[in-house]
Amino acid sequence: MVGGGPGAFIGDVHRKAIRIDGLAVLVAGTFSRDTEKSKLFGTQLGLSEDRLYTDFETMAREEAKREDGIQFVVCVTPNVSHFAICKAFLSEGISVVCDKPLTWTIEESEELVSLTKKNDLLFGVTYTYTGYPAVKQMRQMVSSGALGKITFVNAEYPQDWLALPVDENNKLAPWRIDPKTSGISNCLGDIGSHIENMVATVTTLEIDSVLARLDSIVSGRTLDDNAAVMVEYKGGAKGLYWSSQIAFGNDNGLRIRVYGEKGGLEWKQEDPDHFSFTPCDAPQQKWSRGRDEFHESAQQYSRIPAGHPEGLYETFANIYRSFIQALGKKISGETLTTADYDFPTVEMGLRGVVFINKCVQSSKKGSVWVKF
Numbered sequence: 001m002v003g004g005g006p007g008a009f010i011g012d013v014h015r016k017a018i019r020i021d022g023l024a025v026l027v028a029g030t031f032s033r034d035t036e037k038s039k040l041f042g043t044q045l046g047l048s049e050d051r052l053y054t055d056f057e058t059m060a061r062e063e064a065k066r067e068d069g070i071q072f073v074v075c076v077t078p079n080v081s082h083f084a085i086c087k088a089f090l091s092e093g094i095s096v097v098c099d100k101p102l103t104w105t106i107e108e109s110e111e112l113v114s115l116t117k118k119n120d121l122l123f124g125v126t127y128t129y130t131g132y133p134a135v136k137q138m139r140q141m142v143s144s145g146a147l148g149k150i151t152f153v154n155a156e157y158p159q160d161w162l163a164l165p166v167d168e169n170n171k172l173a174p175w176r177i178d179p180k181t182s183g184i185s186n187c188l189g190d191i192g193s194h195i196e197n198m199v200a201t202v203t204t205l206e207i208d209s210v211l212a213r214l215d216s217i218v219s220g221r222t223l224d225d226n227a228a229v230m231v232e233y234k235g236g237a238k239g240l241y242w243s244s245q246i247a248f249g250n251d252n253g254l255r256i257r258v259y260g261e262k263g264g265l266e267w268k269q270e271d272p273d274h275f276s277f278t279p280c281d282a283p284q285q286k287w288s289r290g291r292d293e294f295h296e297s298a299q300q301y302s303r304i305p306a307g308h309p310e311g312l313y314e315t316f317a318n319i320y321r322s323f324i325q326a327l328g329k330k331i332s333g334e335t336l337t338t339a340d341y342d343f344p345t346v347e348m349g350l351r352g353v354v355f356i357n358k359c360v361q362s363s364k365k366g367s368v369w370v371k372f
């Protein structure tokens with residue numbers, strides 16, 4: 001693991017999620033840029049000292065040389081360093097799981113896509129929420145035609161944790177609102193990216209063009225804390241996305257509604273075990289993970305009976321399970337099928353970065369339509 005040091009947010013979630021299925025073990029790391037901190041932390045995690053590295057470059061090089069070297073690395077640092085870290089490990093022939101958004105620029109993400117292919121490796125991007133069984137079931141229902149041709153998508157991700165100026169004691173906020181560490185966008189990159197990937201996963205719609213308005217509502221901010229995006233998909237469907245960090249009363253309110261010619265779906269990540277399906281000719285149905293029969297492609301990710309809520313750790317674990325099983329097959333020389341790639345891939349990471357860049361471009365030009 002690179003990143004995820006003491007007090008870090010998502011690295012700890014990754015570690016716990018990986019342990020749920022026990023398919024991989026953490027054996028090496030550079031958890032912080034502060035070597036002493038990193039080593040102390042790694043020792044507390046039970047890692048042996050010779051696999052606690054001063055920096056990610058050394059770690060990539062040394063691990064690649066070992067016979068028992070790591071089979072994949074997890075990159076959970078702020079966005080600024082994703083590209084360099086992923087590139088270092090891919091170049092040494094080591095597969096990667098990286099958190100989103102994948103990189104700052106489209107060119108960087110394209111380079112990671114081609115390095116992954118060239119070195120015949122696997123690359124997962126942790127768009128967390130797509131691991132839920134309910135999301136997989138909605139994806140299956142859309143692809144099997146239960147909604148007919150998709151006509152309109154409405155998705156939002158409101159939060160309120162940055163609605164006030166950032167307190168200097170806040171550990172998570174400063175790098176996100178600083179262009180030097182966050183990149184060209186804050187809110188859209190941090191959570192609008194989840195919307196883009198969720199819609200792409202459930203509907204497989206491809207974006208043709210976007211018209212975006214990114215605002216910095218809290219005064220003094222350079223980067224956006226609220227973003228509205230209109231979307232045109234290839235094939236004619238339309239979409240409307242809203243992401244916000246200033247919407248009082250909202251924690252992690254990711255919600256997606258998909259409408260087609262024969263029905264509609266709605267799902268909220270704060271109630272991830274349920275979604276509603278309304279056919280055009282029948283009353284609304286509430287589907288429940290664990291109680292209602294899901295398609296096998298979704299059911300396989302349900303871990304406990306209905307009414308015992310599954311959550312963030314489980315959805316992360318589902319992404320890891322698919323990734324690690326696929327990697328296991330690859331390492332043992334088996335050919336991977338499309339079904340094996342049931343995790344967000346590096347190509348999806350690239351699409352997310354294209355989305356962020358095109359939206360920023362649109363907003364800067366005065367909210368004009370920008371083609372993909």
Ligand SMILES: NC(=O)c1ccc[n+]([C@@H]2O[C@H](COP(=O)([O-])OP(=O)(O)OC[C@H]3O[C@@H](n4cnc5c(N)ncnc54)[C@H](O)[C@@H]3O)[C@@H](O)[C@H]2O)c1
Nearest residue numbers: 003004005008009010030031032033076077079099100128
């Ligand atoms: N998938 C999700 O739902 C989700 C949720 C939160 C964050 N994220 C993403 O995860 C990443 C990390 O976010 P966070 O909130 O955990 O950040 P954080 O600031 O809490 O943690 C970052 C950690 O990386 C370490 N670090 C920074 N540079 C390093 C380097 N060069 N080498 C080694 N360690 C280094 C820091 O010391 C810190 O421990 C971001 O890209 C963010 O967008 C994703």
